[in-house]
Amino acid sequence: MLLSDIKLFSPEIILILGAIFILLYGIFFKKDKNSNKKILYISLISLIASFYCSIYVVDIETNSFNNLLNNNLYTLFFKILVFFGTIVIIYISYDYLKDLSIITPEFFFLILLSLVGILVLISSRNIISMYLGLELQSVCLYILASYRKYDIKSSEAGVKYFIIGALSSGILLYGLSIIYAFTNSTDFYEISKSINLSLQSNENFLIINIGFILILCGLFFKIAVVPFHMWAPDVYEGSPTSITAFFTTIPKIGVIAFLMKFLNTTFESYSDAWFQILYLVSVISMILGSIAAVNQSNIKRLLAYSSISHMGFILIGILTANHIGIKSVQLYISIYMVNVLGIFTCILCLKNKINGYYLEDIKNFSGLLKKNPFLSFSFAILLFSLAGIPPLSGFFGKLYILISAIESKLYVLSVIAVLTSIISAFYYLRIIKVIFFDEPINDIYINITAISRLIIFITLIISIFLIIFLSDFLEIINTTALINN
């Protein structure tokens, strides 16, 4: 370990120190009524400092810690995305959890450390560092899922997520151990070389294939695509809403970034095998995600199913395995994150006036238009964008994914993708119909703070005006889309 390693690891080190400081601060200033506000600022400062370090201090195209981690522009792109997402989540969670009066220093501690896990996962180039990053992230998420410990649904979500997550980690680890046994190395590039050798000599093909499929299954559990999705709706419904927003975006970005890098470097020579697997998984998750969401009445369940179909869409971009596919995945996932975070911020503003519960049932959204036009129009625009209506940002994400599919001559897949996105437009439109045209059922209390107004405003601007600066954004993606170095 050298000093340069510490320099290259500085973003994560700042986050870890910040998390530990938050914990100690929470203990020593327990009596201070404003301590949670101060802890919010401490965590934001450490996030921004770490963000600054990952851009200006960490050198690009470097390996650190004896080739355990690898920093390049590709990882930097995803890290920036994850940082922005986490800052938004921390802000909206603070108001939400304070309102439920369950806010404790542990929340910020867990969010920061799960971010560390995601950053390690994104920049890993060794199967052990990748596994530890994934595990650090998941352990934090298990606890966050059951964060409302007196709420029975939240506890159920935590237990379910923990069992499924532990199972999937076991499957993943089994696959990794098989790969290690037959390639004798843990480095991604070394494994790739060994696999190429064994492909040429045509030995161990079957056993490496089994290991590879087990790894893919473990990763599919983490991004919740069909047939590994059963846990997602229950867990997303049970968890506190702001943490559901975290689940649907940030950890998925991390795993997708890793998956794309892993498939295109380590298992490049296995592209025939993973093309078929990803093709099947993508088709069934798009179909099930869009059909199962039609009948949902809870908005969190609905967004869970919609995230399943979006992940299916993203897998199309990954399986094309060409340059434009990778770029379109980067574009799609950043647009998806912005839209979903905007929608969750809107949802967190709505409460029932009589009992003070946060609204989760779609029926109860009726009559929002008269109460607050700004919120209802931003809801509509963000949902239209997720559905992929042309001038909004979501359309361009889908467009580039479809272009990459058509360039790889995957016509059937692109037709299925278009059909399923039409079905999914139905349930997004249903929410808009309830908001705009249905008779109000109960009184809605709108609890909108200045910061959530700002967040919604920014996400709206990005959704509407992405068309103007799309070429610049694609230029940025163009420079970061290179995985092989």
Added chain:
Amino acid sequence: MTIFLFFIISIIIITSSLLVILSKNPIHSVLFLILVFFNTSILFLFSNAEFLAMILLIVYIGAVAVLFLFVVMMLDINITKLRQTFLNYLPTGLFIGFIILIELIYVVSQSNLNFVKTNSSDINISNQILENTKIIGNILYTDYFLLFQLSGIILLVAMIGAIYLTLRKSKGTKKQNIYKQILK
């Protein structure tokens, strides 16, 4: 001499692991389990794996078996009832055991899987100057320093999470009064 000791210890392991499942009192079962672990760690010492032996002592006897003992004592299990269900599960258990036995025989007889051999000159096990605790330490604190620290952070998160989720403020909760305790 070593081979003689090996056989004695193996016999102790086999008999005590049989007694783990056959003894009527669950506490005796756990105590026999501890005996199995202890003798296995001696076997590890024979094959120069002193790090594994010590880990087995600390983790399995010091933590896991003691935890089992606590759980068994706290749960107050009705033994006669367990006896009755034991016979119900016996056919299934025997069937699974038989399958595992067949698989093991198959794997051992058909072992033409080409495991890549580790280069023993790399790790320098052959000359007995470095013990393997030292070798593991050398790698763990230099090449894999990051992984070591990350595992530590995962354990910290698990600890904080367990405390957060189980510490509940209700009427029956017993709490310690630090000032009172210090004054005693």
